[in-house]
Amino acid sequence: MVQMGKRYKCEECGTEALCTKVGEGQPICCEKEMEVLEPKALPSSD
C-alpha cells in the first residue's frame, strides 16, 4: 500500500510522484515499482 505524503521515484525515467490519497497497490512506472524517496538529510532554509 502506498504511504500518504511520501514521494516515489521511477528509477528508469526519473518521474517523481507524491501520494496525496492512500489506496491499494503500488505506484508503477516504466513497468517497475517506484521507489520511496528518503527525506533530505539537511533541513531546508525556510
Add this chain to the structure above:
Amino acid sequence: MNTTVFLNIATAICPDRDIISFEGKHYSFALLNERSNRLANALAGLGVKHGDRVGMLEVNCNQHIEVYFATAKLGAIFVPINFRAKADEVSYMLDNAKIKVLFAGSRYIQMLDTILPKLSFIENCVSTDKKLDGTLAYETLVSSSVPDEVAADIGDEDITILMYTAGTTGRPKGVPLRHSAFAGYVIGNVEPANPIVEERNLLSVPLYHIAGIQAMLAAVYGGRTLVLIRQFEVKEWMRIIQEEKVSRTMLVPTMLKWVLDDPDFDHADLSSLKVITYGSASMPFAVIKSAIEKMPWVKFINAFGQTETASTITVLGPDDHVIEGTEEEKEKKLKRLSASIGKPLSDVQIKIVDESGQSLPYNAVGEILAKGARIMSGYWKDDEKTARAKTKDGWLKTGDKGWVDEDGYVFLAGRGDDMIIRGGENISPEEVEDVLHSHPDIEETAVIGIPDPEWGQEPCAVVTLKNGKTTTAEEIMEYCRSRLAGFKRPRQVIFVESLPRNTMGKVLRKELRTNYEQLSK
C-alpha cells in the same frame, strides 16, 4: 507545477492540521483552502481576471495568505506592498502595478483616502479587518461567496507575485516572479507534507519581503504550521516561541542580535527551536558566534538571495556552523562563518566577474553573477533597468561583491553599488536624496550607508546648504519623517562645504563612506 497546487496537496495529506496560528485563531489547511476558494470566487465577481493585479497593504495576518491563494487561483498577480511605506511611496507602487483590487488594513485607509482619488484604475478597496465607508468588508466577501474550487488556466510560467524592491537609483523596482520560480525552489528543497511529521514555523519577517513569501509557500507545501506575528518584537517573539513550541524561524541579523542581547533571553525556554535561518544582510561574526554558543541545540543556516532570484540561491548549512575538527579545519570554518554565504543550490550557477564582465579565478574579488531557471526575466515594465541588471546571456548582476574559494564556497565582500541595507531592508540612496533635495535650505546632498552595530548600516545624509541658509540636523531628519518610510530616514546629517566629485562631476560616494564610516562606532 503552480503554487496553488501546494495548498491542494497539503490539504489532501493533512486537512485538519493548522496551517495558521495567529493571535489565538487557528486555521486548518482545509479551512485555508475553503476560505481562499470563497475569496477567489468573490474576486472573480469583482471582475478580477488572469493577469490582473491584486494589492495587499497590511501587516502579517491570515488574510495575507488567503488573498495570495485566492489571487493565484484566478491566475491573477499578488502585489504585497511594504506597510512601512509613506503615502507617496505607496501611491507610486499602486500606480506602477495598476492595481485593480486593493486589500488594506483599516489603519491604512486614512492614508489611502488621500491617494486613491488619483488612482482611478483601483476599482475596489477591501478593508481586511473592519467595515469602513467606501470599502468592502473582507469577511462579508468571504462568507457571501461559494467555496467551489475555481478552475483558472494557470501556467507554470505565469507571474504569480509582483514584489517591489529598492534599487540604488530612484523608485522601487517591480520584480515579477513566476510560479515555476517558487515551485522549483520549494519542491527541490522542502520535504512535502507528512501526516506524521509536524513542524511549526514562526514567520518573523514581513510577507511583502521575498523571504516571508518563500517561507509561507514552503510551509504550505511542507504541511507546516505558520505562526504569525503582526510585526517582530523581541519579547513577543520569545513568548511565542515558548508558547507555540516553534521549531523553525528566519531572522535578519539585527533581530538575532536583539534576541541575544535581551535581558530575558537567559530565562526564555527556546528549546523547541531546531532551525534558525538568517539572511537579507551581512551577519556580524560576533553575533552568529554568540548565537551558536548560546543555542547549541539549534541548526543555523545562512540563506542568501534577492527578490530578483526568487530568494535563496546559496546556503551555508548547519554543518558549516559546527566549529570542530583539526586546527586547520576549524580555521577554515571560522573564515567561512565570518563572510561566506555558502555554496550555490543545485539549480543555480554563480560566477565572479571583473568590471569588463570577464570571469575571475578562485579567490579573486569581483561582482557576483547568478544564473538559473528561478532568476527573474526582467523588471516590471522597465527594460532600461532590466538591461542594466542582466547580461545578454541571462546572468543576473547581483550588485554584491565577493569571491569563490577552491571548495566552491562563495564569500561576500560588500556591495558593489551604493545600496544601503538597514536591518534587511534595502534603501535606495537616490530615493532619500530626492526628498532631501526638496528641502528649501539644501543645495546638494549624497546619502551613504555607515556601519551600525545594531542595524548593519544606517543612512547618513551629507549635505551642503544654499547660500545664507541655516538649519539643523534635527530639522532635516524631521523633514524626512513625514516623507519617507521610517527605516529610510537619515539617522545622521553631516554638513559640508562641498561634496567630493570626480572630473565628470559625479559624487564620490566611496570617498564619503571612507571619510564617515567611523561615525557611528
